[in-house]
Amino acid sequence: MTAARLPGWVRLLAPLVVGVAGLAAWYAFVASGSAPRMLPDPFAVANEFVERFGLIAEAAGITGTNALVGLVAGSLLAILFAALAATWRPVDGMTAPLVAALAVVPIVALTPIFNTMFGASSQFGRQAVAGIAAFVPVFVNTLRGLRQTRPVQRDFFRATAATGGQTFLRLTLPTALPYLVTGVRVAASLAVISALVAEYFGGPADGIGTAIATYAKSGRASLAWAFVGGGIVIGLVFFLVTSLLERLVARRLGAGRPPS
Amino acid sequence: MTDQVLIPGATEVVGAARPSRGRGMAARIGWGVAGVTAVVVLWELYKFLGPADGVTVGGDGSAGSGVILLPRTHDRAMPHAWDMVARMFAPTSGGDTPPLILSVLQAAGTTLGLAALGWLIGVVVGALLGIAMQRWRLVEAGLLPWIVVSQIVPLIAFAPVVNALGTQIDRSGFPWPQWLSVALIASYLAFFPVAVGMLRGLDAPDALHLDLMRSGSAGWWQTLVHLRLPAAVPHLLPALRLAAASAVVGAVVAEVSIGLRGGIGRMLIQLAGQASSDPAAPWAPTFGTVVMGLVAALGVALIGVALHRFRRGEDTA
Amino acid sequence: MTTTTAVRARGLGKVFPSAGGEVIALTDVDLDIAAGEFVSLIGPSGCGKSTLLRLIADLDTATSGELTLAGKTARQARLDQDYGIAFQQAGLLPWRTVAANIALPLELHRWPRARREARVAELAALVGLTDFVGRYPDQLSGGMQQRVAIARALAASPRLLLMDEPFGALDEMTRERLQSELARIAAETEATVVFVTHSIPEAVFLSDRVVVMSPRPGRITEVIDTRPGRARDDLLRESPEYFSRVTAVREALHGAPLHRANER
Numbered sequence: 001m002t003a004a005r006l007p008g009w010v011r012l013l014a015p016l017v018v019g020v021a022g023l024a025a026w027y028a029f030v031a032s033g034s035a036p037r038m039l040p041d042p043f044a045v046a047n048e049f050v051e052r053f054g055l056i057a058e059a060a061g062i063t064g065t066n067a068l069v070g071l072v073a074g075s076l077l078a079i080l081f082a083a084l085a086a087t088w089r090p091v092d093g094m095t096a097p098l099v100a101a102l103a104v105v106p107i108v109a110l111t112p113i114f115n116t117m118f119g120a121s122s123q124f125g126r127q128a129v130a131g132i133a134a135f136v137p138v139f140v141n142t143l144r145g146l147r148q149t150r151p152v153q154r155d156f157f158r159a160t161a162a163t164g165g166q167t168f169l170r171l172t173l174p175t176a177l178p179y180l181v182t183g184v185r186v187a188a189s190l191a192v193i194s195a196l197v198a199e200y201f202g203g204p205a206d207g208i209g210t211a212i213a214t215y216a217k218s219g220r221a222s223l224a225w226a227f228v229g230g231g232i233v234i235g236l237v238f239f240l241v242t243s244l245l246e247r248l249v250a251r252r253l254g255a256g257r258p259p260s
Numbered sequence: 261m262t263d264q265v266l267i268p269g270a271t272e273v274v275g276a277a278r279p280s281r282g283r284g285m286a287a288r289i290g291w292g293v294a295g296v297t298a299v300v301v302l303w304e305l306y307k308f309l310g311p312a313d314g315v316t317v318g319g320d321g322s323a324g325s326g327v328i329l330l331p332r333t334h335d336r337a338m339p340h341a342w343d344m345v346a347r348m349f350a351p352t353s354g355g356d357t358p359p360l361i362l363s364v365l366q367a368a369g370t371t372l373g374l375a376a377l378g379w380l381i382g383v384v385v386g387a388l389l390g391i392a393m394q395r396w397r398l399v400e401a402g403l404l405p406w407i408v409v410s411q412i413v414p415l416i417a418f419a420p421v422v423n424a425l426g427t428q429i430d431r432s433g434f435p436w437p438q439w440l441s442v443a444l445i446a447s448y449l450a451f452f453p454v455a456v457g458m459l460r461g462l463d464a465p466d467a468l469h470l471d472l473m474r475s476g477s478a479g480w481w482q483t484l485v486h487l488r489l490p491a492a493v494p495h496l497l498p499a500l501r502l503a504a505a506s507a508v509v510g511a512v513v514a515e516v517s518i519g520l521r522g523g524i525g526r527m528l529i530q531l532a533g534q535a536s537s538d539p540a541a542p543w544a545p546t547f548g549t550v551v552m553g554l555v556a557a558l559g560v561a562l563i564g565v566a567l568h569r570f571r572r573g574e575d576t577a
Numbered sequence: 578m579t580t581t582t583a584v585r586a587r588g589l590g591k592v593f594p595s596a597g598g599e600v601i602a603l604t605d606v607d608l609d610i611a612a613g614e615f616v617s618l619i620g621p622s623g624c625g626k627s628t629l630l631r632l633i634a635d636l637d638t639a640t641s642g643e644l645t646l647a648g649k650t651a652r653q654a655r656l657d658q659d660y661g662i663a664f665q666q667a668g669l670l671p672w673r674t675v676a677a678n679i680a681l682p683l684e685l686h687r688w689p690r691a692r693r694e695a696r697v698a699e700l701a702a703l704v705g706l707t708d709f710v711g712r713y714p715d716q717l718s719g720g721m722q723q724r725v726a727i728a729r730a731l732a733a734s735p736r737l738l739l740m741d742e743p744f745g746a747l748d749e750m751t752r753e754r755l756q757s758e759l760a761r762i763a764a765e766t767e768a769t770v771v772f773v774t775h776s777i778p779e780a781v782f783l784s785d786r787v788v789v790m791s792p793r794p795g796r797i798t799e800v801i802d803t804r805p806g807r808a809r810d811d812l813l814r815e816s817p818e819y820f821s822r823v824t825a826v827r828e829a830l831h832g833a834p835l836h837r838a839n840e841r
Contacts, residue, residue, distance in 0.1 A: 217424065219424070
């Protein structure tokens with residue numbers, strides 16, 4: 001039995017209520033005195049966030065830049081490889097299992113190796129890891145998008161004696177674009193997560209992740225949590241920007257849903 | 261971390277099964293081997309042809325300046341592929357210690373076990389949450405946005421904090437072994453995709469089937485067991501696979517934060533620290549983590565085989 | 578009526594390799610279609626009618642026999658854009674407006690903008706969609722999408738129009754309406770039309786000749802003259818000569834004469 005959809009205002013209010021309730025429970029727990037010291041109250045965390053904003057922003061800049069570099073490089077490579085795989089079967093055959101494997105292995109575990117190869121003072125290891133993490137969803141989605149043209153449309157272009165380039169530009173590419181940007185949207189979050197986590201595996205002593213680890217280890221709870229908040233902010237920014245891009249493309253190109 | 265295709269506009273992961281039957285599987289393995297070989301060939305080719313000091317952009321020659329685009333080619337930075345293999349069969353730390361590959365397998369096993377435990381907890385919690393969200397729309401309205409947000413933000417940033425929390429709790433008398441922190445962090449990462457996948461799957465049956473159940477006066481529970489859960493399987497399996505991959509990553513990262521003895525994360529960091537004197541060594545635990553991920557995916561694939569009856573008529577990508 | 582042959586097939590055949598051996602989709606097709614003629618291809622599934630159309634369109638290549646379009650090979654005719662084609666699915670590009678969809682073949686052949694826009698306006702008027710040129714395909718009904726597809730097929734004023742069950746996905750009322758429109762357009766533009774259909778009444782209503790085909794192997798079994806003695810309008814659908822022609826086609830398809838209930 002399918003329940004009727006809840007009215008719009010409920011759908012807006014409910015998560016807010018849950019969020020507020022969660023905060024309240026957190027505060028009450030800490031205030032009751034039975035919480036461990038590593039769990040400070042939300043106001044202390046907010047306080048530290050504001051006070052140390054400069055520090056947090058600087059660290060966020062490093063991690064965010066790594067994520068961005070990884071996202072851009074990974075996406076470009078993924079688009080290139082997807083185009084190659086869509087055109088030549090051998091490329092497709094070889095990349096498909098490799099990408100499937102990449103999708104399930106912990107990519108961040110490559111960070112120590114990269115740091116050895118590129119030097120421990122380089123940010124490249126983290127950027128490479130973020131790039132590989134971004135590669136997978138963009139590749140998979142772009143490849144699928146490139147294959148979404150329908151036979152009746154391809155027949156039409158052939159019947160109109162269109163060249164390969166014309167067909168690509170006017171049919172294949174616009175069809176693939178919505179899938180591509182969806183892939184980038186997913187890749188953005190993964191790039192942020194990977195860039196941050198890679199910092200736990202060594203490299204220069206900067207960035208949000210290193211800060212969290214340092215302050216957590218030295219027992220400075222509120223500060224550690226404040227940096228966690230910084231990480232969350234980066235994630236949200238990346239998500240919002242890429243979601244916006246996705247929506248823009250979908251509106252312009254009809255969200256890949258061709259009429260019959 | 262995702263191998264699923266997302267339909268443009270979707271906010272959650274939508275399942276898309278990989279075709280893998282018989283001869284197709286053998287061909288895929290063949291191509292996979294070809295791909296790995298190609299990578300190895302490229303590695304050695306670069307070592308042979310690339311500039312000795314790598315390619316740096318924008319530096320002034322001093323150490324650590326500029327952006328290194330391509331690594332240095334000498335054996336300390338880039339060991340030969342056969343050196344990596346040979347090192348795996350050499351003793352772990354000299355003398356009588358067992359071969360490195362055994363130590364790696366042991367550590368990988370430990371970590372994989374913790375990841376599996378975390379996965380199990382995450383799956384159970386996630387499944388229950390998914391069912392609750394399907395049953396009560398209000399629960400879905402309240403929780404789903406937070407769940408979706410949690411898939412976006414780097415929750416794993418909490419790992420050192422959870423560990424520190426755990427240490428404190430342990431010191432205050434309540435026993436909290438280190439491995440529990442690892443399993444919990446893994447479960448935390450695993451349960452979100454399962455909750456979303458379960459909800460999507462339970463909502464998947466079309467109106468026709470729901471009407472059928474209703475006309476047979478089936479209650480909510482019966483509909484759940486006989487219709488919704490079976491219909492959810494094609495959506496659950498990709499979620500379980502994502503959860504497994506997340507659990508593995510979570511376990512490895514948690515270990516590194518904690519420095520868990522016997523785990524592969526710690527081994528990875530340790531050997532990487534000694535890389536200047538023993539360059540091929542860190543590759544062994546790295547391959548170990550790759551194998552862990554593949555084994556985890558294989559496990560979920562086996563579950564998929566066991567449930568194949570519920571996957572008939574599933575779309576292949 | 579001119580005597581130039583728009584389509585000429587001799588001994589045309591197409592064999593497809595398949596998992597269970599070869600499939601003879603088409604064999605020994607001899608057909609002459611004069612310029613300005615409206616010819617329907619009708620038959621059950623697997624009789625090769627769509628295959629024959631695709632061979633004419635150079636979307637597939639024949640494995641035997643010869644095929645010329647007004648003296649050219651099919652490939653040359655395609656490259657020279659001598660024909661327009663419409664399929665059962667409209668196949669419109671969802672990100673282009675009606676006007677942009679109609680203009681697509683002209684864009685591909687680099688017509689200057691002003692000329693393009695004028696032609697699009699002409700075509701939109703021809704198919705009765707002038708008020709909808711700014712809409713997107715997902716805002717149109719199935720029948721309207723097909724009209725856009727027809728306009729698009731006519732964009733470069735081809736002398737030959739190829740249509741593969743273009744009205745197959747539409748409801749009966751829309752279908753009849755579009756049939757009348759197509760008949761009008763074909764007469765106005767004096768184009769040769771090769772029309773594949775499943776529907777006997779449709780074939781008889783629209784065509785000068787109906788080519789009856791049958792499967793296994795795909796071949797032509799009979800060609801029936803259905804040139805009407807009056808204009809192709811709704812009254813034609815009620816006339817006795819129309820009904821007798823429908824019967825003739827039906828009998829050709831069944832391979833045996835039919836006995837009506839009231840025959841003595």
